[in-house]
Amino acid sequence: MAAEEIFNRVEASIKNIKPAELDKAVNDALKEKLDLLKVMDKMGAAAVELGERYARGEVGLPEVLVTGKMLTKAINTLKPHFPTLESQAKKGTVIMGTIQTDVHSIGKNLVSTFLTNSGYEVYDLGEDVPAQKLVEKAKEVKADVIGVSSLLTTSMLYIKDVVEGLKANGMQGQVKVIIGGASVSPEFAESIGASAYGENASKAIGIVNKFMAEKRA
DSSP states (O other), rough: HHHHHHHHHHHHHHHOOOOHHHHHHHHHHHHHHHHHHHHHHHHHHHHHHHHHHHTTTTTTTHHHHHHHHHHHHHHHHGGGGGGOTTTOOOOOEEEEEEEETOOOOHHHHHHHHHHHHHEEEEEOOOBBOOOHHHHHHHHHOOEEEEEEOSTTTTTTTGGHHHHHHHHHHTTTTTBEEEEEEETTHHHHHHHHHHSEEEEHHHHHHHHHHHHHHHHHH
């Protein structure tokens, strides 16, 4: 079975909101020993597209909720097949959260899962998280990175408060801020003083790895 065919089925099943088809595609990916990071990137891309359709009023909240359940089940199916890293030294500490007024979690959950399975200690604070709470948690656990997700244009404006909160607490430069989600862009990240923009799960993880390598150098 061709790998690209399975990847396309993963993406199509989410776009078309077909739970049984996603289950089969994920299991076929495991059977064929495909790159799980690419599988989850396909899931994330399709989920972002669905979120954009929801923002445009093309699909309703019930469809978004069904998709969330589909992805949660798929992630739980994939999790046991990632390398066990418990015996390895912790790579770093990351705080994750969807910024306040936004309750979308799919992309954030994908990144959190991959960071955890890549050896990072991840504190996922959930959705609708105030900027102050992200900063306070980072200070409490001496985090290296804060990852902030935003799907809505109304919520993205609050991300700047995370950057400002780090400045106010003397943590600017010590804690990197990575942003992602349909409403943000590299240009927006630069405009608010965020450290980087992660287009998808694999790129976000690559950015975190780069930051930690620089920190250890």
